[in-house]
Amino acid sequence: MRLLIILIAWVVRRRMDARGWVEPARWQRRLLEHAPPEKGDGKGALRWLIAGYIALVVLVGLVSWGTSGIAGGLWASLLALVLLVLATGMPGWRAPLAAYGASWRAGDMQAAWHHVAPLLPAEKRGAALAPEQLHLAVCGTLIHTTFERYFLPLFWYALLGPAGLVLILVALMLRDHYPSTVVRERFGYWVHLLATPPRWLLSFSFAIAGDFSGWANEPANRRPGRRDPCSDILLTAAGSALSSYALDPAGFQTHDPDGWPDYGHRSLLAVRNLLNRSMLVWLAVLAILALMGLLP
Numbered sequence: 001m002r003l004l005i006i007l008i009a010w011v012v013r014r015r016m017d018a019r020g021w022v023e024p025a026r027w028q029r030r031l032l033e034h035a036p037p038e039k040g041d042g043k044g045a046l047r048w049l050i051a052g053y054i055a056l057v058v059l060v061g062l063v064s065w066g067t068s069g070i071a072g073g074l075w076a077s078l079l080a081l082v083l084l085v086l087a088t089g090m091p092g093w094r095a096p097l098a099a100y101g102a103s104w105r106a107g108d109m110q111a112a113w114h115h116v117a118p119l120l121p122a123e124k125r126g127a128a129l130a131p132e133q134l135h136l137a138v139c140g141t142l143i144h145t146t147f148e149r150y151f152l153p154l155f156w157y158a159l160l161g162p163a164g165l166v167l168i169l170v171a172l173m174l175r176d177h178y179p180s181t182v183v184r185e186r187f188g189y190w191v192h193l194l195a196t197p198p199r200w201l202l203s204f205s206f207a208i209a210g211d212f213s214g215w216a217n218e219p220a221n222r223r224p225g226r227r228d229p230c231s232d233i234l235l236t237a238a239g240s241a242l243s244s245y246a247l248d249p250a251g252f253q254t255h256d257p258d259g260w261p262d263y264g265h266r267s268l269l270a271v272r273n274l275l276n277r278s279m280l281v282w283l284a285v286l287a288i289l290a291l292m293g294l295l296p
Contacts (some may be wrong), residue, residue: 003290009084020091028173061163080162087169088149104264132249139271144231146275155198203237209277210241246270
């Protein structure tokens, strides 16, 4: 049943993304905008939030695992489907990336930056980036956002059911939108821990969906740093699994200077295709687990 829910949610969410429907960050900000502001060291609110967070995950787990029969299974599946559809996805990305590729082809890097600046992390929006650095920042953000909006929730749902979805989606929401620095930092560390197993799986999926030998020859893929940012780890893994200097702007410009105007578009297309193939790898593995009776 979980595989069926994942397939339905993935198809529906992709169509919603294409139409720019239901941005998860928007309704999450509205949900938390009336949260009490930070007072003192903020640890009092953090303790209450952690207690409520644990209670919510346990409650959803007990209800979904404790119910039996058709009605219980349908309730748990419906809850998971609603969460996957409303709290995942990347609406609003397609048009800026297309405009970015067109601006790159036209040689207008200032326009390219303006198209993608809202998509970049806050610390990179105001930075004076060279074209090569800008492109790597865009690709890294695309990979990391796709990981958190698609692969990370799917991993925890496949592993723990609806409780796993609540475990990761609530943590992501509090990390990104809660109006307290202490809360955001603590849940940021918790998300980093939760992301470690699926991050490694996605990295290995890049090898299967791309150039396995290139991926295997990159030492950082075998032993990534525990405290290294997830976006940097995944960008390195994707770059080593892609050929034709797709994530090596300097190398591409050296070996094919005539193709430089098309590099932005071609590189983004290669990254998106790698992510799509990696998702198919995950779905294939989940299908095998379901056939073996290992996936509820």
